[in-house]
Amino acid sequence: MSELDELARRRGFFFQANEAYGGVSGFYTYGPEGAALKRNVEETWRDRFVTREGNMEIDAPTVTPEPVFVASGHLDGFDDMLVECAECGESHRADHVVEDNTDIEDAETYPTEQVEDIIAEHDLACPTCGAPLSGQSVDEFNLMFDTTIGPGDGQPGYLRPETAQGMFTEFPRLKEYARNQLPFGAAQIGTGYRNEISPRNALVRTREFTMAELEFFVDPEGEGPDLSRVADVELPLYSADAQESDGEEYQHLTPQEALEEGVVGDEWVAYFLARSKAWFERVGVDMERFRFRQHLPGELAHYASDCWDAEGEVGGDWIELEGVASRTDYDLSKHSEHADDNFTIFKQYDEPKTVERATVDPDMAYLGPEFGGDAAAVADALEALAERDRSAFDGEEVTVEVDGDEVTVPTEKTGFAVEEQTESGRHIIPHVVEPAFGVGRAVYTVLAHNYDEDEVEGETRDVLRLPAEVAPTTVGVFPLMDKDGLGERARDLAADLREAGLSVTYDDSGNIGRRYRRQDEVGTPYCVTVDYDSLEDDTVTLRDRDTTDQVRVAIDDLADVVAGLADGNREFADL
Known part of the structure; x- marks a missing residue:
């Protein structure tokens, strides 16, 4: 992981923000490569969960007035456990201190008094200075950033900790756009803010992050999804029962089997678990290091009746990538009680x-x-x-x-x-099923799962085997050397490929092998070399990142060939 983090800084995937001023933990800037990768991951999510599912997308404000979070319950229930070191004054997530230094894996499900007792029993110390934490109180700390809307005292507000409330508060209008017909979904990709006690693990736990959330509104007595569309998807399920019995074996079940065996209780949850697995595989998450883990009863959010986390193994730890939650009618009922609007849908009977x-x-x-x-x-x-x-x-x-x-x-x-x-x-009042994704965590996991080292021509190379669909750059274009008209021809070719809609980088610095290595390291799937034969026969060398195989391709066909490879409609071996 340290090698990946070093690569991320050196090649412009991500790095701590505002380092010129010392930086603040929990805030990261995506560099040129990372911003492109993140944008491509978001576009594949939009393609799957908005376009292909026929859902609508909105873009709500990030600053939200206080009454919204009074209604949603976030002011009372959106807390983490905090313990402060009496010696150095540093604050820490108390449950993380316990999990990092004992065999307990789910300390966040325990009450604060029990966590205090565990800290004392194991004589746990401050991670910063080593002073004992025994005897220090463990308190609930609300994670929302507060602000003031307007001048002076103004109106109290908060930076949203999730994008979901924007879709719930706008439900009275969204239902009109959906012609008052259930089911329908509202999606949003946007920034969320949580004042984390102890940010850590790079993009895994930050204070500002991007979420991709779908709020899918259903009739609790209506028809479920067409599970035949996901019948061949096998879900790696780690149920609450298996966790509580200390079992480590996952159940590999189709959505229909999971429902029939009572492992998953809601048809729409099972459906979106299947859609989510396929999407994670599409963007490059290793399915051998992927699972769905059900929340334990004490772990459930205040709004959820059931929730399954998509988790990826990174650096020996399982990190949450997505939560698929059954929120029942909690959210719309709460806003119906507090807001001055109608959060119901009229359900027509077949007969009066x-x-x-x-x-x-x-x-x-x-x-x-x-x-x-x-x-x-x-x-x-x-x-x-x-x-x-x-x-x-x-x-x-x-x-x-x-x-x-x-x-x-x-x-x-x-x-x-x-x-x-x-x-x-x-x-x-419709029920809600919510697939909620952490985009930064997905990006980090994709990088970790695709970072590799191998040997090419007797040399070790670092390579990111990113799917072409999400790679920051699709094709690198090089002149064999920048003389005899090769550079001009290569630059013209790069411009033509950009005009064709491809993401292109041009590089004429150093020998051709080093240029290949630079593109391998940032995950560029294809490279094109303009050589002296190109000036004679209008062909170029096209190289595949993963196999390093090369073929000659006509320049006139190049844009279509590369686009077909990137889209998965052609195979390099067939060229």
């Missing part, structure tokens, strides 16, 4: 139905004098109670809660009644 509905018609002449300014709130509480529990109106008095206080209303003053109504449909 006659149903009994409990209604109230409160006597406001009684509620007004009795409850003053709370009268309207009391009336709303009575209406909600009638819908939820009509038996509450069986007695002479009805008790409801308003602003945390219980109030009692004579039943005769509520206007309670049960009426028969004919309905053509009903309003439902």
Whole structure:
């Protein structure tokens, strides 16, 4: 991993930001090679989860007003465990201190008091200075960056810790674009911010990062996905049951088998696990070092009923690349309670139905004098109670809660009644299945899984065996030497290939072998050399990165040949 990190800095994949001013941990700049790789990874994600799935894409603001996170629960439940060293003052993730220095693998699922006890029991020390942490309190630390919207005191806001809330808050408008038909999906690729206690492992845990998220809205009683489209995908599943029994064997099941055996409980979750696996393989994640791990009960986020993490093995550790979560109706229900808009969809019945509905018609002449300014709130509480529990109106008095206080209303003053109504449909709150990807983590894993060393002509070479679709550059163009018109011909050829839509680099520095090695090191899949034969017969040498094989190709055919190779429509061995 140290060699990969050195390569990343030296060749412009990524490096710590603002190093001229000392830098701040958790912030990285993608250099020219890394920015191109990241952009290509994002485009393949957009192709799979937006275009091919028929979903819509939005781009919401990164600054979000506080009420959104009050409704979502992030203000109360988006925390990590912090322990501070009394000696040097450094703060650390308490669960990471435990996991790094004991056999415990899931300390984040433990309560803070238990983590304190484990630190004391094992006499764990500060990772920075070595001072004992025993006796130091472990506290919950909210990860969101706060800000102020507007001048002065302004309005409190936060940098979003995920892109999801932008899609939830805009649901009333998005459902109109979807013609109020379920299922439909809203996707977003954008920046998220988390004030990590102890950023580490390069792009794995940062304070600013890019996420690619899909919020897929479904009818909980509606039809599931067409699993025949993913019938041949085998999922490496590491269930919660296997983890809790200390098992290390994965179950390799198709989505249909996983559902039938009860390993995965939701059809849409199984479907998106299959789509995700295929995408990770497409961008270059090694399937021998890949799995889906189910969250343990104490590990689940406050909004999830189930979640499976796509994980890749990097440097001996399993890192989370994606979470596929069943968020049920949590998000839309919360925003429906707090926001002044409609977060339901009207579900049309095949035929009208006659149903009994409990209604109230409160006597406001009684509620007004009795409850003053709370009268309207009391009336709303009575209406909600009638819908939820009509038996509450069986007695002479009805008790409801308003602003945390219980109030009692004579039943005769509520206007309670049960009426028969004919309905053509009903309003439902959709459930949400969310595949959420960490783009930077995917990029880092792709680099780690494709970094290789081999020997060519008696020399060791470093090579990135990136899929052509995501490689920063598709083709390198070289003159054999920059004289006798070779340089001019090569530069013209590079310009023509760029005009054809290919990503091209031109290099005439050093001997041809060194130029090949430079492109191998950054993952360029193909190289073209213009030599003296090119001036005679209008052909060039085309070289394959992985095999180092070379063939002669007509210049007039070159753009189509390289594009076909990069798209996977042609094989180099067939040229």
